[in-house]
Amino acid sequence: MDFNLQEDSPEMTEFRKEVRAWMEENMKGSEHLRWSASWSTRENEEEYSFRRGLGEKLGKKGWLFPMFPEEYGGAGLSVNHQFVLETELSRYGLNLTHVFYTLARIVAPVLIHWGTEEQKLEFLPPIARGEIVVWQVLTEPQSGSDVANCQTKAIRDGDDYIVNGQKVMVGHHLPPDALWALVCTDPDGKRHENLSWLHIPANLPGITIQHMHLMMGIKNAVFFDNVRVPAKYLIGGENNGWKVANTHLELEHGGDGRVGTDPVVDRVVEYCRNHEVGGKPLIDDPHVRDIIGDMILEINTVNRMNRRIFWHRFVKEPHAYGGAQFRYYQRMVRLRNGERLQKIMGADALIPDHGVHEVLDFEYVIRSGPGQLHGGGTLDTDRLIFARRAGIGRQTKEKAPDTV
Numbered sequence: 001m002d003f004n005l006q007e008d009s010p011e012m013t014e015f016r017k018e019v020r021a022w023m024e025e026n027m028k029g030s031e032h033l034r035w036s037a038s039w040s041t042r043e044n045e046e047e048y049s050f051r052r053g054l055g056e057k058l059g060k061k062g063w064l065f066p067m068f069p070e071e072y073g074g075a076g077l078s079v080n081h082q083f084v085l086e087t088e089l090s091r092y093g094l095n096l097t098h099v100f101y102t103l104a105r106i107v108a109p110v111l112i113h114w115g116t117e118e119q120k121l122e123f124l125p126p127i128a129r130g131e132i133v134v135w136q137v138l139t140e141p142q143s144g145s146d147v148a149n150c151q152t153k154a155i156r157d158g159d160d161y162i163v164n165g166q167k168v169m170v171g172h173h174l175p176p177d178a179l180w181a182l183v184c185t186d187p188d189g190k191r192h193e194n195l196s197w198l199h200i201p202a203n204l205p206g207i208t209i210q211h212m213h214l215m216m217g218i219k220n221a222v223f224f225d226n227v228r229v230p231a232k233y234l235i236g237g238e239n240n241g242w243k244v245a246n247t248h249l250e251l252e253h254g255g256d257g258r259v260g261t262d263p264v265v266d267r268v269v270e271y272c273r274n275h276e277v278g279g280k281p282l283i284d285d286p287h288v289r290d291i292i293g294d295m296i297l298e299i300n301t302v303n304r305m306n307r308r309i310f311w312h313r314f315v316k317e318p319h320a321y322g323g324a325q326f327r328y329y330q331r332m333v334r335l336r337n338g339e340r341l342q343k344i345m346g347a348d349a350l351i352p353d354h355g356v357h358e359v360l361d362f363e364y365v366i367r368s369g370p371g372q373l374h375g376g377g378t379l380d381t382d383r384l385i386f387a388r389r390a391g392i393g394r395q396t397k398e399k400a401p402d403t404v
């Protein structure tokens, strides 16, 4: 029996060489920014411009969305190319399609699935080439988990929709170019049949954005006051927004799949090798080693789940409950890792370290642990989706919605 993992084909070996050389060239002198594709709530102009620049360079080659057709800003490549690109970028802690602060990785596939040809040609190239920043704006003061209870109204008036309402807890500390919004186009209509999905340029008159300072960083409230949005920016048809939202939420709720990893465990090992208690390195303490062992086991499990979903998605065999299972487990692992850091380092773990990227900062790992239980749905929505899709919530098993 041969237990060897399949190697790259000769074509993929060549492609890997090309990508590796390109990355080496483009990371030269910026190696200290290697984790900069991960979410950060810190102001850091150098990091931000590096990240935007790298995103644009990757985008020009069509490598941000390698499987998209070239006319939509992709490179028309295969899933194998995408996998090579993802693995090579992850050597630098970078995530493809997440190289700067944008939710393009969710928005662009939704547009491919639901947009008209005209919309794809207008919106996709700047998104897929990393030229613009997009936020997803769904949550409202009265509708978080219950997304369908959307009260932001978009009422048709000639060639426009007039949008009024408020979204909360969206975006980040840097300004957006476009807002992808769930809106209510039929206030008297039936639940789930009264919603629509709008692409809203963020600079339209009547839009106000206000920072919200949350425990894990800045989010925003967005106010729409008689904002005129061209009706041609409606995605997926009027009152069909719930279906569009389902595609979007499937990707957001873990169904997109990734290849990267959580770098924190490597830093913990390094810290424990270099810090002594009672004249001995922390790593020599068997109790500490046990804790780190558990971290490695769980992070590896998260990675395996994530890669499996990645594969299911791109071979177009959606895993019904894979996303919810992964998301729930990942959130709990992050929370447990915050507790573990405190067990290993005690109060030292609570001192912010601005000398490292935020994803590697123990204090941020601890502080963001509880906050991330509540972003993009909550632990309860993960459990609910898992139960329905695994066939333990209702009589019939629910399927995963189609994604791209």
Ligand SMILES: Cc1cc2nc3c(=O)[nH]c(=O)nc-3n(C[C@H](O)[C@H](O)[C@H](O)COP(=O)(O)OP(=O)(O)OC[C@H]3O[C@@H](n4cnc5c(N)ncnc54)[C@H](O)[C@@H]3O)c2cc1C
Pocket: 136, 137, 138, 139, 141, 142, 143, 144, 145, 146, 168, 169, 170, 171, 216, 219, 371, 372, 374, 375, 376, 377, 378, 379, 380, 381
């Ligand atoms: C860090 C972060 C980033 C975010 N980013 C975005 C973003 O970019 N765009 C965006 O639109 N939104 C964003 N959100 C908002 C997020 O999606 C909502 O906070 C989330 O959906 C929960 O909604 P809520 O806060 O209104 O809580 P609620 O829905 O009011 O829930 C309160 C509590 O009740 C539980 N609960 C609710 N309904 C049920 C039920 N049916 N069964 C069992 N338990 C239930 C919840 O699990 C939770 O514990 C973000 C939130 C955070 C924290």
